[in-house]
Structures are given as C-alpha cells and as structure tokens.
Amino acid sequence: MTQTATRETALKEAEAACLRRGATLTPLRRQVLELVLDADAPVGAYALLDRLKATRPGAAPPTVYRALDFLLEQGLIHKLERLNAYIGCTDAGHGHAHDHHHPHQFLICRTCGATTEITDHGVAHAIEAAARRAGFALAEATVEIEGTCARCLA
Amino acid sequence: MTQTATRETALKEAEAACLRRGATLTPLRRQVLELVLDADAPVGAYALLDRLKATRPGAAPPTVYRALDFLLEQGLIHKLERLNAYIGCTDAGHGHAHDHHHPHQFLICRTCGATTEITDHGVAHAIEAAARRAGFALAEATVEIEGTCARCLA
C-alpha cells in the first residue's frame, strides 16, 4: 500500500466521519487536512498557510486556524503542544473512528523530528487511575514523549 | 506551616540546589522564581515581566525568558505547554532534589485553573514501558491532564 493510497484512504474516512456527525468537510478544510497529511512531520500553522497560499492567494492566518480548529474538533488531526505543530491522526478510522477524542500519546524524536502517534492502553489506564486517586475528573490528557527514535538509535 | 514559610523554604532549597550544581541563583533569577512561586496558578512570561517591571523598570522579554530558561534547566520550575505558562516545581527538594528533571505530571482544572503537580510512578512506568516497546529512548515526557478538580466537582 503506497503512501498516496493511505492518504486517499484517510481522506475518504475523514469525509465519512464528518458526514456521520453532520459536520461538513468543505474544500478548504479538506485542503488543509491534505496539507497536514502530506507533511512527513508535524507542521506549523504558518507553514500550512504558506502552502495554502500557493492555490489560495487570499489566505490569512484565520483561514488556516479556523480549518485547524475544525479538524481538531473532529479528531482528524492533533496538536503537538511542545512543537506548536499539527499532525494527522493515525488512528482515525482504525478501530474507534467515531470517537472524536481518543486517548493517544506521541513519541517525538529530538534527532530527526519523526513523530509517531501511539494508543497505549497502559499509559491511558495509568493516567485514569492517577486522576481518579486525586478525585479529578479527566477530560483529556496530553502525553508527549521526547527522546530518540529507534531509527536514530541504530 | 504558612504559605510564606513554604515559599521561603522553597527558595532556600533552590539556593542550595544551585550551589550543589555550581549554578548561580542570581538576584534576578531568584526574583523571577519568587514571582512564579507567589502566583497561585501558572503564570505567563509576560505577566511575570509586568510584575518584574515594578522593581526593575528596564526589564524586557529576554530578561524574563533568560531567567525562566535557567530555572527550567535547574528543575526549579516547569512549563505547562497547554497554557504557555510556568509553575514552581512542587517536588524540588522533597525526595529527589538533586534530580534536575524528575518525572512528573500535571492535573489542570479547566474550571478554576488550579494546577497540581503529581509524581505518579504508575504513569511514569507505563510511559517508560510504552517507549521501550517502540524501541524509543525516552528523554523526557510531558503529561498534562485536563479536567475538573475535586474542589470544583464538589
């Protein structure tokens, strides 16, 4: 399965997921999603804006931020808080497509920048347990693990 | 033990910790640390700058960011990535004072803003295990748990 194929699959699933929820993946939003998916690493909003301007000269910061907000809301992308950058959700459509906000974690390589989304239930459960012990009602957890990826270690 | 007393204790321990490592907690750095500790919630860099200007009119963004960098480096404060704000390390000096960067997590209340640092070994171990399974060499993990605190739930 080629990269392009997985991208097309992801886009189709995104359309479907939005439809199910009564949300609209407009051409603009779809284009921003494509730009995020095309990048091979997390992308900043202004990098997206630059690329967007190639085909949409009038684009401005709110253009891209509004699209990003929508995509975040729909769970189609995630924000990496440490990097102020955005990345496509790897799990969208693979198991819990209808979950807007599934628990997830990121592995961020400081050497090559590669960023991998994982869904580790051990981590998720440990966080739930810690919150429960503190009498804290968990809404969402940000987990960003920085270090060196397997490729860079080899 | 009063709040002021714990603050003074924290400052003394900070001095001691810096000394041990051959780092210098200069008056400026100490003052920024005091400002962070005095706040009853995470503080933004520009809020610190405003307060700093009261006694140090020439202060500029680099003044506060340089101090924050030092304090982060020394493990005396932490940054909350979701909030772009800084908070004093609760654990400095209580158990692993000499650890520059101990594993830690935050519970952030979306209702009242209260932010609590915890050191949950279950979470820490789960993250280590997840990284290991991915062949990833962990350097540092950001864990920020958002939701509603016990007080706001009551």
Place this chain on the structure above:
DNA sequence: TGCACTCTGAGATATTATATCATCGAGCGA
C-alpha cells in the same frame, strides 16, 4: 594588564494565535 567567561541591558524582530467586521451563499419558511 589582558583575556575569558557569565550575566544583564536594550532594542529589534520572529513566531504563534485571536478579535472583529464584512460578505457570500445555501436552506427555509412566510
């Protein structure tokens, strides 16, 4: 004295994100 080093001052600039108001078009009922 001369030099290296750390810290701070000062100004400019870069980067990330939001506020506000106007416009456009689809949907829809009167």
Place this chain on the structure above:
DNA sequence: TCGCTCGATGATATAATATCTCAGAGTGCA
C-alpha cells in the same frame, strides 16, 4: 419571490508568546 438565519469564508488588524543580536558590566585569572 422575498426576507431571514446560519455556517463558512474574506480581509484587516492586533494580541500573545518567544528569540536574535550586539553591547556593556563585573569577576576571576594568567
């Protein structure tokens, strides 16, 4: 058809966060 509302986008300005760069002051040391 008209007028209304609503969601989406265009367009401009501004806010909030963070960094770059050069200069000067102090300290310790050869």
